[in-house]
Amino acid sequence: MGESTARKLGEAALEAGISLSLHAPYFINLANPDPDSLKKTTGYILASCRAADWMGARRVVIHTGALMKRSRREALDIAKVSMAEVLRIWEGEGYSHIALCPETMGKINQLGDLTEVLELCQTDGRLIPCVDFGHLYARTLGALTGPAACEAILDEMEAALGPERAGQFHSHFSQIEFTPNGGEKCHRTFADNGGFGPDPAPLMAAVARRGWSPTFICESAGTQEQDALTMKALYRGAL
Numbered sequence: 430m431g432e433s434t435a436r437k438l439g440e441a442a443l444e445a446g447i448s449l450s451l452h453a454p455y456f457i458n459l460a461n462p463d464p465d466s467l468k469k470t471t472g473y474i475l476a477s478c479r480a481a482d483w484m485g486a487r488r489v490v491i492h493t494g495a496l497m498k499r500s501r502r503e504a505l506d507i508a509k510v511s512m513a514e515v516l517r518i519w520e521g522e523g524y525s526h527i528a529l530c531p532e533t534m535g536k537i538n539q540l541g542d543l544t545e546v547l548e549l550c551q552t553d554g555r556l557i558p559c560v561d562f563g564h565l566y567a568r569t570l571g572a573l574t575g576p577a578a579c580e581a582i583l584d585e586m587e588a589a590l591g592p593e594r595a596g597q598f599h600s601h602f603s604q605i606e607f608t609p610n611g612g613e614k615c616h617r618t619f620a621d622n623g624g625f626g627p628d629p630a631p632l633m634a635a636v637a638r639r640g641w642s643p644t645f646i647c648e649s650a651g652t653q654e655q656d657a658l659t660m661k662a663l664y665r666g667a668l
């Protein structure tokens with residue numbers, strides 16, 4: 430996105446009372462130890478921060494990466510080293526007012542289950558987790574839905590980051606179709622009648638009860654604004 434488009438978008442959003450966040454390119458891979466790959470990853474993240482700055486967005490979501498046939502532990506340790514380097518350059522270039530948000534991923538062979546993303550965020554107090562509830566549901570093959578699962582997810586975040594930081598989390602929500610081997614297959618909508626999850630209601634209730642103020646980005650397949658309003662109504666109802 431060019432500067433003038435980004436600035437126009439930012440002005441329109443400000444006028445409409447909408448806060449913006451930005452999703453960095455999908456091919457970022459923090460778990461690749463190759464120096465050239467890290468250079469590219471850092472470049473994509475800085476370019477994303479620059480565009481976010483133009484449009485007044487204060488959060489940039491980044492994917493954690495692929496396992497590349499390594500163990501989850503090895504991949505996460507590499508990602509932590511990469512993240513430290515990214516943060517060093519991010520701060521040096523003057524972007525520390527734009528928070529980086531590592532995202533939980535939907536495919537099982539991707540790095541980034543909840544525990545991994547929280548461990549990554551624990552390396553620096555300025556990182557904000559982007560918890561994608563549809564992804565968590567897909568990679569656990571439908572286990573993470575319902576009131577108990579929501580409480581467990583939020584409890585784990587609070588234990589890892591403390592209540593204040595956990596309460597400001599960034600988030601994606603959509604109902605997701607998954608396959609038994611891979612996890613995430615595709616995003617669905619609240620109107621789809623395939624029994625897709627997760628259910629937004631218990632999550633909205635749990636967040637309201639805790640008095641947290643996360644940012645939810647609705648990622649339904651084509652009905653983002655309708656389903657976002659449904660989630661807003663559920664949250665307001667729970668309040």
Ligand SMILES: [Zn+2]
Pocket residue numbers: 452490492532
């Ligand atoms: Zn994403």
